[in-house]
Amino acid sequence: MWFILALLSAVFAALTSILAKVGIEGVSSNLATAIRTVVVLVMAWGMVFVTNAQGGITDISRRSWLFLILSGLATGASWLCYYKALQIGEASKVVPVDKLSVVITLALAFVFLHEKFTAKSLAGCVLIGAGTLLMAL
Known part of the structure; x- marks a missing residue:
């Protein structure tokens, strides 16, 4: 099952690149990243509530909080850099480097x-x- 999910992740990541390259035209890369992030945020919290997983938030350890926050900061930095690179470079070159x-x-x-x-x-x-x-x- 992990392989199918990983493969779907790759497909969606590919779609992300193509859709972003088209959507970012004439838009600040930082603004585009913020819009994308809001969509991801709404989708992620939607899945939390659909699967009734919100009760687990109080069970998260301080260590997990720290590393999840650091992971979020790394994701944000990655997305900001990725969108700027995608805005000024060709998707066929930016994506392999990414x-x-x-x-x-x-x-x-x-x-x-x-x-x-x-x-x-x-x-x-x-x-x-x-x-x-x-x-x-």
């Missing part, structure tokens, strides 16, 4: 989460990095 996040995530997961870094992981990182360079240049 997907270097896969390589960076693997490295950070190895260092901070002590996840395995195998020969297969290394090969994937090298191929993603090479593919990004080929597409971005």
Whole structure:
């Protein structure tokens, strides 16, 4: 099931890039990011209430709050940079560079989460990095 959800995430991320590139034309990238964020906020809280998960908010630990807030700040910074890059660059070049996040995530997961870094992981990182360079240049 995780693979299907991850694949759907990739499809929606691709749609996000194309729809944003069209929608951002003539709009400040910061304003566009804010509009997108409001839509995501409404959608996320809608899902919380639809699934009746709002009761769990009091059970969240301080540590989880801290890391969720830091994750939110990282997301905001990522989106602001992404929208500005998308506004001034070609989607076909911006998106592959943005997907270097896969390589960076693997490295950070190895260092901070002590996840395995195998020969297969290394090969994937090298191929993603090479593919990004080929597409971005």
